Amino acid sequence: MTDLETADLYEKAIDKFGMVEQLVVAIEELAELQKEITKAIRGKANIKNMTEEIADVLIMIDQVTRMYFIENKDIEVAKDYKLNILKEIVEKRD
Ligand SMILES: [Mg+2]
Secondary structure, eight states: OOHHHHHHHHHHHHHHHOHHHHHHHHHHHHHHHHHHHHHHHTTOOOHHHHHHHHHHHHHHHHHHHHHTTOOHHHHHHHHHHHHHHHHHHHHHHO
């Protein structure tokens, strides 16, 4: 699917189901990924399931981003800032 087709699909999903429903689905998908991560911590990692839940979460994050008109460039700026904090923390541990 092209980026344009994906964007169109997200718009249709948000229009058809509404923001509240899609936000609830986003929360559910985050919980499903949490469950896969906790299973992995308990020694029962299922990489196929974890991969699918990561994909679900990324799809819902894309929709939440669209709902609130959050620009990718702003996410990249925030991400860069957070990565620098992580870098400092990691280097302090050395
Ligand atoms: Mg899921």
